[in-house]
Amino acid sequence: xxxxxxxxxxxxxxxxxxxxxxxxxxxxxxxxxxxxxxxxxxxxxxxxxxxxxxxxxxxxxxxxxxxxxxxxxxxxxxxx
Amino acid sequence: xxxxxxxxxxxxxxxxxxxxxxxxxxxxxxxxxxxxxxxxxxxxxxxxxxxxxxxxxxxxxxxxxxxxxxxxxxxxxxxx
Amino acid sequence: xxxxxxxxxxxxxxxxxxxxxxxxxxxxxxxxxxxxxxxxxxxxxxxxxxxxxxxxxxxxxxxxxxxxxxxxxxxxxxxxxxxxxxxxxxxxxxxxxxxxxxxxxxxxxxxxxxxxxxxxxxxxxxxxxxxxxxxxxxxxxxxxxxxxxxxxxx
Amino acid sequence: xxxxxxxxxxxxxxxxxxxxxxxxxxxxxxxxxxxxxxxxxxxxxxxxxxxxxxxxxxxxxxxxxxxxxxxxxxxxxxxxxxxxxxxxxxxxxxxxxxxxxxxxxxxxxxxxxxxxxxxxxxxxxxxxxxxxxxxxxxxxxxxxxxxxxxxxxx
Numbered sequence: 348x349x350x351x352x353x354x355x356x357x358x359x360x361x362x363x364x365x366x367x368x369x370x371x372x373x374x375x376x377x378x379x380x381x382x383x384x385x386x387x388x389x390x391x392x393x394x395x396x397x398x399x400x401x402x403x404x405x406x407x408x409x410x411x412x413x414x415x416x417x418x419x420x421x422x423x424x425x426x427x
Numbered sequence: 428x429x430x431x432x433x434x435x436x437x438x439x440x441x442x443x444x445x446x447x448x449x450x451x452x453x454x455x456x457x458x459x460x461x462x463x464x465x466x467x468x469x470x471x472x473x474x475x476x477x478x479x480x481x482x483x484x485x486x487x488x489x490x491x492x493x494x495x496x497x498x499x500x501x502x503x504x505x506x507x
Numbered sequence: 508x509x510x511x512x513x514x515x516x517x518x519x520x521x522x523x524x525x526x527x528x529x530x531x532x533x534x535x536x537x538x539x540x541x542x543x544x545x546x547x548x549x550x551x552x553x554x555x556x557x558x559x560x561x562x563x564x565x566x567x568x569x570x571x572x573x574x575x576x577x578x579x580x581x582x583x584x585x586x587x588x589x590x591x592x593x594x595x596x597x598x599x600x601x602x603x604x605x606x607x608x609x610x611x612x613x614x615x616x617x618x619x620x621x622x623x624x625x626x627x628x629x630x631x632x633x634x635x636x637x638x639x640x641x642x643x644x645x646x647x648x649x650x651x652x653x654x655x656x657x658x659x660x661x
Numbered sequence: 662x663x664x665x666x667x668x669x670x671x672x673x674x675x676x677x678x679x680x681x682x683x684x685x686x687x688x689x690x691x692x693x694x695x696x697x698x699x700x701x702x703x704x705x706x707x708x709x710x711x712x713x714x715x716x717x718x719x720x721x722x723x724x725x726x727x728x729x730x731x732x733x734x735x736x737x738x739x740x741x742x743x744x745x746x747x748x749x750x751x752x753x754x755x756x757x758x759x760x761x762x763x764x765x766x767x768x769x770x771x772x773x774x775x776x777x778x779x780x781x782x783x784x785x786x787x788x789x790x791x792x793x794x795x796x797x798x799x800x801x802x803x804x805x806x807x808x809x810x811x812x813x814x815x
Contacts, residue, residue, distance in 0.1 A: 355555060356555055356627035356629070357639030400625070403560040404560075421557065422627065422639070423641055424625060424626060425621075425626070425627050425639065425640035426554065426597065426624055426627065426628065427596060427621035427626075427628075435781060436709055436781035436783070436793045437781070437793035483717055499714070502793070504776055504778055504780060505781050505795050506715075506739055506750075506751065506778055506780030506782065507692045507780075519676075522689075526693075528696035528697075528746050528747055530693055531692065531694075531695045532690065532691070532692060532693070533690070533691040534767075535676075535691075536687070536688050536760065536764075537676075537689075538686060539680070539685055539686070539687060540685075541682060541683060541684065541685045541758065542683070592682050593680045593681065593684075606692070606768075609690075613764075617760065
């Protein structure tokens with residue numbers, strides 16, 4: 348299936364504001380990060396420090412992917 | 428000799444704003460506190476928590492009394 | 508959005524709202540934009556957020572702070588968009604009966620906001636370049652389920 | 662007198678004076694008058710000081726804080742005379758490059774001012790009585806050459 352990934356801040360230079368990735372049904376959220384690292388290997392390092400949010404909540408990377416259209420890729424915070 | 432003692436805050440009810448006490452030449456600042464406790468035994472407890480200042484500096488209670496006219500009796504701080 | 512805004516933070520009005528006959532101590536923290544960072548001259552910053560989530564997370568952090576500490580009042584506002592040098596990027600205000608709670612809660616809140624809330628700083632330098640900031644120093648508790656990275660002390 | 666005044670403390674103007682391109686963190690503490698203390702209803706306070714000595718001691722505490730912590734700016738003003746409920750009795754402002762120094766210095770200063778400086782609080786209660794306050798909680802270092810008393814935690 349295809350999941351839309353919304354990117355913020357420093358991630359946009361690798362993937363733009365939004366990108367679609369193909370992942371297998373039944374896989375974990377981690378597989379989205381892996382798919383993105385294949386699309387752009389330069390982003391591999393920063394992807395290791397990113398979290399994924401769904402419905403404004405962080406999800407555990409190893410939890411099984413639910414039926415979602417869109418996930419939000421959250422790089423490390425740098426507010427304040 | 429007679430030393431003038433300036434009192435602040437809660438001490439005024441025992442001694443007024445200023446009182447003269449007689450102390451022996453060569454004694455320590457502590458002797459001023461002792462003389463005051465004799466003048467008004469009710470102040471005995473609070474006097475134990477007071478410091479003495481001379482020329483806007485605290486003096487050690489056991490240091491020898493210098494030639495001063497006036498000392499300032501400083502009860503515990505309660506600012507802020 | 509209650510905790511995020513694109514216009515200047517009016518900390519004066521926020522602070523005046525903290526007058527409370529039960530509060531003996533009010534602490535205000537203002538995070539401001541420095542003209543330098545790690546040896547490089549900064550011209551200004553721009554803040555971006557995943558807005559609905561950031562707003563919700565700040566509200567949750569404040570609610571947790573009210574539970575943990577004995578606070579009468581609490582507020583936190585973070586700027587978005589362009590912030591000039593010496594401009595206020597974030598304000599945290601805490602009001603409590605005694606000063607220990609007001610200080611501790613204030614610091615708890617700003618540490619959590621800086622480390623956890625999806626807000627990002629884009630730094631612009633005098634040489635014309637720009638960079639997305641990293642400021643996680645991982646000093647806060649409640650830092651689990653997070654990310655791996657090399658720890659760089661602020 | 663720079664650090665003591667009989668009129669209202671204008672913390673807004675003080676705070677605005679802290680804008681500094683080197684300061685990433687400004688912390689303001691405001692000590693305010695509560696309408697109750699140890700279970701008794703308070704109508705107002707009056708502060709008295711041994712003025713020249715208190716002013717000098719606050720200046721010394723600020724100078725020490727600037728040395729100990731990396732501060733760009735520091736200020737402390739204490740009210741004297743009558744202060745109403747919710748009125749500001751004392752303000753401490755600290756500006757530093759990073760927040761740890763600004764918080765730590767701020768707390769260092771207010772602890773020292775409350776514990777050591779010859780300023781006294783006269784509390785007036787709703788039942789018409791009044792009492793001279795005691796608020797030394799002896800938590801500060803540098804507390805030697807002082808006084809003996811029973812420690813009562815604030």
